Amino acid sequence: MFSDKKAFQESFKKRLEQSYSISFQDSTRAQQFVTLSNMVREHISSEWIETNERYRKGNKQVYYLSIEFLLGRLLGQNLINLGLYETLETWLADLNIPLDELEEIEPDAALGNGGLGRLAACFLDSLASLNLPGHGCGIRYKHGLFEQKMVDGFQMELPENWLRYGYVWEVRKSDLSVDVPFWGSVDVIERKEGTKFRHVDAEYVRAVPHDMPVVGYGGETINTLRLWSAEMSTMTPMHDVLKYKRETEAISEFLYPDDSNDEGKILRLKQQYFLVSASIRSILRRFLSNGGELKELHKHVAIHINDTHPVLAIPELMRLLLDEYQLSWDEAWHITERTFAYTNHTTLSEALERWPIRIFKPLLPRIFMIVEEINERFCKRLWEEYPGEWGRIEKMAIVANGEVRMAHLAIAGSHSINGVAWLHTEILKNREMNDFYQFQPEKFNNKTNGITHRRWLLKANPELTSLLTETIGDGFQKDAAELSKLAPYADDSAFLQKLWDVKTKRKEILAKRIFEQNGVKVDPSSIFDVQVKRLHAYKRQLLNVLHILALYNKVKADSSYQMAPRTFIFGAKASPGYFYAKRIIKLIHSVADLVNNDPATKGLITVVFMENYRVSLAEDIIPAADISEQISTASKEASGTGNMKFMMNGAITMGTLDGANVEILEQTGPDNIFIFGLKAEEVMSYDKEGGYRSMDYYHHDPLIRRTLDQLVDGTLDDKGLFGVIYDSLLGENDQYFVLKDFESYRKTQEEAGRIYAEDQARWRKMMVNNISGSGIFSSDRTIKEYAKEIWNI
């Protein structure tokens, strides 16, 4: 289909006309997009079948269970991975169709909130590209993450609708549906052979799989992402059918728009069980139909639990082995513990899932019995290890104080527990999960996150990709470790100039987009200083915006103050119920209004908030950045992955020693990164002692005082909108150390500006050292570590 230009063009036109009964001349970009994508999907179908055939012959399979997959668009990435992008770009151009316009038609598949979901998507790409048998299991939410619309500086949320025109990449497999039971009760039947359990009076929900191909680089391996959609089951009696339909379909209606808290408890728990019950049963079915022996399951199947959301997979596998396949408890537990591995993605206590028994037990009666039994046996082992230490055992229990603690269940039921960056894993071992680490140290390990360079370099930044290819060859495209070959070019002025030109080109592209979206003219020769990520207090967008306001004050007060012109660019969604985060978004807008409209700072400071931050927008923003803001309160950001994407695109990190920034520093060395602020140890010891006195910083630093006063004195608004932010810093003693780190941040920013303006040779060199040191942050490296050290594939 794609080997001959003429044949392709003929077939493309013909299919277009046949599908839409329209002449080629009259066809729309949307119709062209669908036609091309369908051709690509058909093109990979034989490889997809072959991949599955290969897997049937007995390799160990990995299943990555995740409540989120933040995929973004697939057409361009699939074409790149198939090696077809450039060919089709020219062939389509002949027909007067710009390929990038077709790509723009595709909606982002936004089935995730942020880092956790995007990591899952990068991992799928790496698994397929490394030809590893690893598949995703998730939920086919009808509506992905909400669309953010800014109205007068306030965030409004609109329902996202990626399935509106149908979705070209999925294949619905109704015949593989399974029914998932909720509610009802458990009959305990005593028999000679032993006790039997029967879940009766359950309400069933049908889980219908939709499979998506995951195209590996080189096109040899096509893995599967299986997303389950919730529908009415035929096992349901017809009374009150409307109510039943509504409640059933609600399960896969919306992605929870929250990174850290859970609301709508019952629905969320239903989603979790729905995902794992359908997935585990389909995994077992496939395993058994290929002739697998249940007692050997763990030797042929590895199941990964992405955070605690899918942790009910552990009792669900137990249930199946016990109730349906009549294994003994010990046999079932032996298999289960060896099958599962768990990744923790945060130490924020509000994100630790705990389910009240009063919700859990009636919804999932048999699963609750099994969780209780797991807990009893686990506590018994603890008692043997720590006789008499009631306090410790109660702290470690899985069920206690009327709650089920999901992280404890994950730890007890997995053979491996990992954090997502070196520092994060150390904090888990030494603090958050220290009791468990003491009990079973061998289970704990670190797997520093990564990003797929195929999307974040090859796809997002073709300009840089070509320059790198002509400079160090194309080996890095397959193996990102080869980016290190760039190191010698840090002193090659011809190369440095070309690198600068590429960055400028990308800044111009972004400037154009900013003008179209925001109506703001930004200067591509100014420093593009970027913070894009979810809005959260610990990520400290507030520190960034306060610094901008302070800078503005400085320039206003002293017209001789020298600074390199800067464009501050933000992108961030706040969880709809997170009032404080939404107020910070409004603050960014108010500061932008003040600063962008003041002739005194015109051309020096520009502030832009880009609406509806998402994967496809990130692909335009990241290649254009000069400075990458990674300024979380040390110890709070588990890893970060945006930091890695920026680095790979030649931006310099302005960061705290938090998450993976620590490892970025290791790669770049101290001369190629801007580090400031408190260290994790310091933050944690303040946290223990009840914080520091933020008021002292207000009193002793006139710039801080002046800037904070403007939050409440009418400079920014006259409705008292920002009192809540002022209070969080002074009244509530600044939980995230914004004022404590302020001066260190300000000075480091000043230093960055000075180097950019006065020592551009040095800046360019820093860019090279960042790119050449970024190979280790390819998710290929991460996935190889998971494969070897956790999954044993």
Ligand code: NTF
């Ligand atoms: C996020 N966790 C962390 O906050 C990031 O630091 C990390 O890079 C990503 O996970 C990926 O590991 C979450 O989104 C959650 F849900 F756990 F809070």
